[in-house]
Amino acid sequence: MEQGGVAGIRNQFPVLGRQVNDHPLVYLDSGATTQKPRRVIDRMTQCLTRDYATVHRGVYSMSQESTEACERVRHLVASFVNARSVNEVVFTSGTTESLNLIATILGRGYLKSGDEILITQMEHHANIVPWQEVAKSVGARLKVAPIDSSGDIRLDEFNSLVTDTTKVVAFTHVSNVLGTVNPVEDLVRIAKNVGAIVVVDGAQGIAHRPVDVRKMGCDFYCFSAHKAYGPTGVGVLVGRYDLLTQLPPYKFGGDMIETVTFDGSTYALPPAKFEAGTPPIVEIIGLGEAIQFLIDVGWHALLAHEHQLISYLMNQLSTIPGIQLIGTPREKSAAVSFVMSGVHPHDVGTILDQEGVAVRVGHHCAQPLMGVYNVPATIRASLGVYNNYQDIDRLIEALLTVRKYFS
Amino acid sequence: MSRLESLYQELILDHNKSPRNFGKLDPFTHYSHGINPLCGDDYEVTLTVSDDVVVDAQFTGSGCAISKASGSLMTLAIIGQPVTTIIRLKNLFLKMLLTDTLTHDERQQLGKLAVLEGVKKFPARVKCAALVWRAIEDALSPSATATVSTE
Ligand SMILES: Cc1ncc(COP(=O)(O)O)c(C=O)c1O
Numbered sequence: 001m002e003q004g005g006v007a008g009i010r011n012q013f014p015v016l017g018r019q020v021n022d023h024p025l026v027y028l029d030s031g032a033t034t035q036k037p038r039r040v041i042d043r044m045t046q047c048l049t050r051d052y053a054t055v056h057r058g059v060y061s062m063s064q065e066s067t068e069a070c071e072r073v074r075h076l077v078a079s080f081v082n083a084r085s086v087n088e089v090v091f092t093s094g095t096t097e098s099l100n101l102i103a104t105i106l107g108r109g110y111l112k113s114g115d116e117i118l119i120t121q122m123e124h125h126a127n128i129v130p131w132q133e134v135a136k137s138v139g140a141r142l143k144v145a146p147i148d149s150s151g152d153i154r155l156d157e158f159n160s161l162v163t164d165t166t167k168v169v170a171f172t173h174v175s176n177v178l179g180t181v182n183p184v185e186d187l188v189r190i191a192k193n194v195g196a197i198v199v200v201d202g203a204q205g206i207a208h209r210p211v212d213v214r215k216m217g218c219d220f221y222c223f224s225a226h227k228a229y230g231p232t233g234v235g236v237l238v239g240r241y242d243l244l245t246q247l248p249p250y251k252f253g254g255d256m257i258e259t260v261t262f263d264g265s266t267y268a269l270p271p272a273k274f275e276a277g278t279p280p281i282v283e284i285i286g287l288g289e290a291i292q293f294l295i296d297v298g299w300h301a302l303l304a305h306e307h308q309l310i311s312y313l314m315n316q317l318s319t320i321p322g323i324q325l326i327g328t329p330r331e332k333s334a335a336v337s338f339v340m341s342g343v344h345p346h347d348v349g350t351i352l353d354q355e356g357v358a359v360r361v362g363h364h365c366a367q368p369l370m371g372v373y374n375v376p377a378t379i380r381a382s383l384g385v386y387n388n389y390q391d392i393d394r395l396i397e398a399l400l401t402v403r404k405y406f407s
Numbered sequence: 408m409s410r411l412e413s414l415y416q417e418l419i420l421d422h423n424k425s426p427r428n429f430g431k432l433d434p435f436t437h438y439s440h441g442i443n444p445l446c447g448d449d450y451e452v453t454l455t456v457s458d459d460v461v462v463d464a465q466f467t468g469s470g471c472a473i474s475k476a477s478g479s480l481m482t483l484a485i486i487g488q489p490v491t492t493i494i495r496l497k498n499l500f501l502k503m504l505l506t507d508t509l510t511h512d513e514r515q516q517l518g519k520l521a522v523l524e525g526v527k528k529f530p531a532r533v534k535c536a537a538l539v540w541r542a543i544e545d546a547l548s549p550s551a552t553a554t555v556s557t558e
């Protein structure tokens with residue numbers, strides 16, 4: 001690619017040098033998890049080989065350094081998403097835990113019987129099932145805002161589903177299946193008309209669109225490091241400080257307390273209140289390096305690269321007979337789902353794999369959405385900063401091989 | 408033959424495109440529902456068994472080429488066969504997919520079903536080929552559960 005920020009970037013990803021089934025790897029599954037740049041790998045190795053020590057507990061120098069290094073990452077995350085304060089950044093194990101955390105504490109400390117929770121048809125299971133459980137436990141009702149055939153939320157319907165009984169509105173920033181970039185600010189404005197709490201699933205947003213939680217106006221924003229060039233095992237819940245103060249804790253144990261006696265305990269202030277136990281130290285360090293990597297590449301280059309490749313990919317796909325795109329929203333990010341007439345996605349996945357092309361086939365943890373489009377599964381190619389035009393050409397060639405078998 | 412050619416042989420592609428005995432018997436004496444939650448393969452198998460012989464069999468549902476061809480070939484292999492023979496075929500078929508290479512004699516017994524041997528080289532697809540046979544195993548077992556899952 002000619003973009004300044006992404007020129008030569010492939011060389012920073014060691015895994016891209018490998019062969020799969022005798023072909024150079026074409027990795028088109030970044031929506032599931034991204035590959036890692038050398039600097040993240042090196043930084044985590046350095047942490048393990050030179051700096052590793054527990055946080056918050058030791059008076060010895062290494063522990064203090066480790067604590068400071070993790071807190072520097074918290075500052076970096078806060079500025080990356082424009083949080084109001086560093087204390088709004090809670091480390092979790094990933095998006096799934098962030099969503100479970102917020103759903104659970106809203107269930108314990110805010111939602112009541114008869115309240116309504118609104119989600120959308122394009123949600124990942126991680127932003128459906130925790131709400132179903134909470135709704136069940138407090139006697140609240142879960143409502144689902146529909147999408148139109150191109151994969152955009154129907155704003156008129158959304159508007160009328162938000163009522164005075166709506167207490168929580170939860171939706172994804174970017175759809176992992178359709179690629180839809182939701183108009184977060186518009187949706188928040190509608191939800192805020194009735195004073196609902198807004199939770200945004202940012203799993204697919206964080207590496208693909210600049211995130212400004214203050215501008216968005218949401219109360220909570222969740223993401224995982226591993227979909228943004230960082231490691232698995234760590235994620236973030238960014239939450240409004242006053243709400244984090246008022247809501248009850250989620251997990252209980254060390255590091256989240258103020259004082260403990262056998263008669264009872266008092267809890268630390270956020271974010272420590274929500275970080276019981278020893279955190280994933282090395283992974284937090286890796287998250288910091290990954291965010292620095294994104295900052296160094298720069299949004300200008302990231303967005304231009306994604307835009308060019310997505311247009312090219314959509315164009316090239318349209319040249320193959322019998323391909324139906326699932327998701328043609330107004331604004332599309334890096335996930336492209338499709339089905340091929342006469343071929344089950346599973347067969348497509350196997351043939352592509354033999355050509356060294358890694359895509360995801362299946363329901364993408366969005367079974368209800370598959371139902372909306374009336375398909376059992378789709379093929380999804382999703383892009384990362386390291387993909388290039390050749391990757392897309394290789395995908396297209398491999399799809400033509402599929403057509404040879406299934407004409 | 409490339410690995411792909413050994414997987415997607417003409418016979419398999421043909422049975423995928425025009426599956427035989429595709430439908431649901433009404434009435435039937437035996438039934439099972441086989442699902443593969445991970446990839447969504449989902450088939451119903453219905454049988455008419457009389458005097459311990461499967462006199463008719465149909466399957467219906469949706470899934471990948473391997474699972475569909477396997478279902479189609481299975482119905483052809485079992486119609487008219489005694490239940491004991493079907494159980495032996497099922498064991499041989501699963502042995503072909505899961506463990507050893509077969510002897511010449513065993514391959515002979517499997518007949519057309521041996522066309523699915525190429526699936527063995529694709530571990531992620533073995534459960535696709537096995538699904539309908541797991542359903543048959545279930546349908547013919549005294550403790551039929553009505554739904555089997557290969558996960
Ligand atoms: C939109 C969306 N939400 C939530 C998740 C869950 O993320 P994680 O598995 O990292 O917890 C994913 C991951 O696939 C996702 O794409």
